[in-house]
Amino acid sequence: MASSLKLKVSQGEDAEYIxxxxxxxxxxxxxxxxxxxxxxxxxxxxxxxxxxxxNNVVGVRCKSVDHHPVTTLKFSSATFEWTTHTPPGLSSKDTKMANYCEERASEIGQVLPENAPSCKGSKAKA
Structure with a gap:
């Protein structure tokens, strides 16, 4: 495992766990x-x-847990940024939602970047 990251952890969270x-x-x-x-x-x-x-699957979960990301959608990608605003820092809400994204992306059919089409209409590689 890489060296420990320097994190700002939300007050009230278990810093070691986060x-x-x-x-x-x-x-x-x-x-x-x-x-x-x-x-x-x-x-x-x-x-x-x-x-x-x-995006829609993650969005429904966001509503149910009252935790929302910054999201950028493009032709063949979705970028999610997670942070906790109150109290500020990283929290278990962020880690749970990141892991939820991982699970749903796998189910929906996430591909490697080189296998995703460009917005110029080229076909994805098999």
Whole structure:
């Protein structure tokens, strides 16, 4: 495992648990730490419909847990950024939602970036 990341953990959270969860997301799942209080990942799909499906599934969960990301949708990708605003920092809400994104992306059909089409209409590689 890589060296420990420098995180701002939300007050009231178990700092060791959050550190371990964020470290695992960064080391094993391709998430990146932005500053000390935000995690981000871009998920790639073969069709825009799958991008929208992914966004909608995650969006429904966001509403039910009252925790919302910054999201950027493009032709073949969706980028999610998680942080907690009150109290500020990274929290178990962020790690749970990042892991939820991982599960749903796999179910919907996440692909490697090189297998996702460009917006110029080229077909994805098999």
């Amino acid at each position: 550190q371990a969860e964020i470290q695992a997301l960064v080391d094993n799942k391709g998430w990146e730490l932005i500053g000390d209080d935000t995690i981000r990942k871009k998920f790639h799909f073969k069709t825009y419909t799958k991008v929208l499906d992914f």
